Amino acid sequence: MPVLIGDTRYFYAIEICQELRVSRTTFWRWRADGSIPNGKRYRGNRVLFNEEEFVAIRQFANRLEPVEPPNRNQLKLFSGVR
Secondary structure (H helix, E strand, O other), X not given: OOEEEOOEEEEEHHHHHHHHOOOHHHHHHHHHHOOOXXXXXXXXXXXXXXXXXXXXXXXXXXXXXXXXXXXXXXXXXXXOOO
């Protein structure tokens, strides 16, 4: 359930994790890596994210990245061929 502070809606990290279906561990790793916004500390211990931050987190969580073709020469390293 979002928290209304002033005119701004904020979301708890756990709510975002549940909606996006990512683990808390993954969520906090993304945050530590700087991949998603840091949010704001609320009442000393809870971290909240506003709607703009939530959108950015959703975009990062749902991103699609191209798959690189496998390097066929990589296996030669292990076959003893020089």
